[in-house]
Ligand SMILES: [Zn+2]
Ligand SMILES: [Zn+2]
Ligand SMILES: [Zn+2]
């Protein structure tokens with residue numbers, strides 16, 4: 146009989162090793178398959194289902210890199226699948242001449258945006274990121290800083306058109322009045338500090354970093370001739386960002402949170418509106434950047450396993466914290482969802498599956514001037530109706546003439562150009578005292594706006610001066626007086 | 640420090656900070672904005688027309704007590720022309736409903752509204768106490784939800800009303816939006832933010848408080864000196880809902896607009912057309928005539944389970960199969976009386992007024 150204790154232990158150990166080996170052997174092809182399945186149907190200009198034909202993107206590839214686990218795995222996957230053409234990552238079907246075995250992307254750029262300027266005492270990781278990316282041949286790194294959003298030289302570099310006048314906004318007032326900045330432009334770092342210390346909540350700080358980062362990436366994609374921007378959002382982080390977005394009023398953009406097609410506003414950039422002639426295609430295509438999250442079916446644990454088995458030195462992301470900061474909606478959501486996932490293990494995949502079944506409801510009213518996403522028509526009327534914030538009219542006996550609303554651009558409001566979540570980010574206050582990341586920054590009455598917002602406001606104001614069409618209606622739609630009018634029509638007569 | 644003046648009238652002394660907006664305002668302005676926001680909700684959705692008979696689902700709890708007060712106030716102030724009723728459900732839980740039913744009876748006097756109390760016992764032949772005695776304390780909330788909803792509709796049919804209004808507030812709706820996303824309940828997610836639900840032939844049911852913060856409802860009751868009873872279900876509450884509620888409270892503390900922002904999100908999306916097409920269509924229960932997505936409605940299934948001593952039948956699909964496998968239902972089963980819509984809602988296609 147061979148049933149001694151030691152022998153059975155050896156058996157168990159060798160079984161486990163074999164099992165781990167087996168898991169590992171399955172893990173890489175399975176994860177690669179999930180990656181390709183999420184990305185490749187979205188590569189060709191006309192998205193389609195599982196395909197056997199060639200992948201022909203309209204432009205190059207930009208990889209958004211945060212330093213975190215997900216984006217580290219993403220860079221590794223991209224390199225294996227599209228640069229080193231690692232055999233183990235190739236789909237087995239189709240044989241050696243399968244079209245996928247060709248180069249898909251002409252050029253792949255990795256873009257890192259350093260956010261340490263927002264938080265006191267945070268380390269700059271640009272160098273560590275450069276080291277990591279240099280491990281991969283043929284991947285080019287573009288390193289930006291979040292302050293570039295306020296830097297005219299960055300804007301010029303990505304071929305953005307200069308603004309006609311420098312326009313700022315008063316964040317201290319819920320009305321978000323715009324004013325031209327009379328003083329000389331602040332240097333980008335000071336402008337960044339002013340902007341972030343004027344935000345009303347920790348939630349707004351986090352969300353604004355995400356918005357600025359996203360738009361910086363989009364203009365970088367445009368400038369590098371990329372038709373695709375891919376992000377390392379895992380299944381877990383996608384679920385968290387979906388719920389956090391819902392909690393910040395961005396239900397209209399649930400679709401963009403999963404897959405987004407972006408193009409710059411007309412007139413704000415010198416980059417041509419169409420892709421250059423390709424020879425194979427009948428007509429020129431409109432230039433857009435498609436944001437894809439190829440790790441959307443891969444959980445955080447699987448990402449960790451990939452990084453571990455592939456020996457990827459993850460740079461890591463520091464917590465976005467500052468002295469006295471209370472957790473914002475993003476942090477609360479993350480803690481809640483991760484906790485819930487322990488008791489109800491399918492939570493994150495259910496959230497993502499549910500949100501994939503949704504579509505925006507209602508009409509689109511242009512694109513938000515801050516985040517560039519489609520905004521829903523009528524959101525300000527909605528807000529005014531359900532949270533009355535202005536004074537009831539005086540009783541009829543004491544009727545005074547209504548104050549005349551100034552038409553000068555100095556008293557125009559940013560509000561009508563904003564989507565619901567961005568407006569909420571800039572105006573919604575906390576019930577408790579809020580500590581600023583830069584408490585010693587003098588709070589000027591007016592803060593600078595990101596370069597793309599300024600440039601777009603310039604084109605809008607110019608259009609306003611030159612024409613009398615729709616754009617004017619849009620511009621005027623929600624002057625303070627009119628917002629009050631909406632409220633007034635429901636008021637009781639005493 | 641001088642007393643702050645009200646941010647709305649700039650005249651009276653501010654005595655409260657509005658939970659919804661953070662503005663510091665006076666008592667009169669608070670009543671004004673609270674009531675006007677409910678009025679805006681009602682008019683924007685065209686909830687009622689003059690002459691409608693409307694039942695207020697009254698539990699004696701804070702939401703429905705304040706709702707009854709506000710409905711009466713607005714009906715008079717804006718001449719809605721509604722005939723209002725109070726409709727109460729007595730689940731038959733000893734010591735729990737008695738006080739709140741007293742509140743409802745007092746409201747009947749104060750507001751001069753007719754009151755109908757409908758008991759589970761009279762409708763289903765089972766009180767909650769009897770249900771608990773048979774099946775223990777687990778899964779009771781399934782009974783609460785299913786039985787109460789149907790009881791309200793049946794009470795409304797008895798009162799011959801066109802419309803039921805319930806005290807669901809913004810917190811309830813925000814919480815439901817989150818829960819439906821996290822649980823993947825796409826059918827409910829699609830309809831949970833609509834102010835008014837009405838199937839093909841059901842009684843209209845709406846939530847005039849859908850944008851009213853729970854905290855403000857309490858504040859309103861407090862300043863108006865309305866008394867109410869807390870009506871937490873004493874049987875096993877839904878643990879998942881508890882998690883969602885705690886999370887919502889955290890979000891509200893971080894940014895008070897979160898509640899309204901979640902509702903806004905819920906209104907800004909809808910279920911994709913191709914997904915909708917695969918959803919089950921409504922039919923009527925073959926036993927009691929109530930609307931149902933299966934042959935037997937949930938209440939009838941639960942009731943049959945109780946009667947046959949297999950109470951978990953409708954709670955799980957497997958138990959339901961067991962019930963079916965056990966053979967056809969015996970003829971002497973107690974059942975729910977057949978559901979009849981109020982006369983005004985029968986043949987809804989013919990009620991169109993000629994031009
Ligand atoms: Zn926006
Ligand atoms: Zn006041
Ligand atoms: Zn219950």
Ligand SMILES: [Zn+2]
Nearest residue numbers: 924927936939
């Ligand atoms: Zn039935």
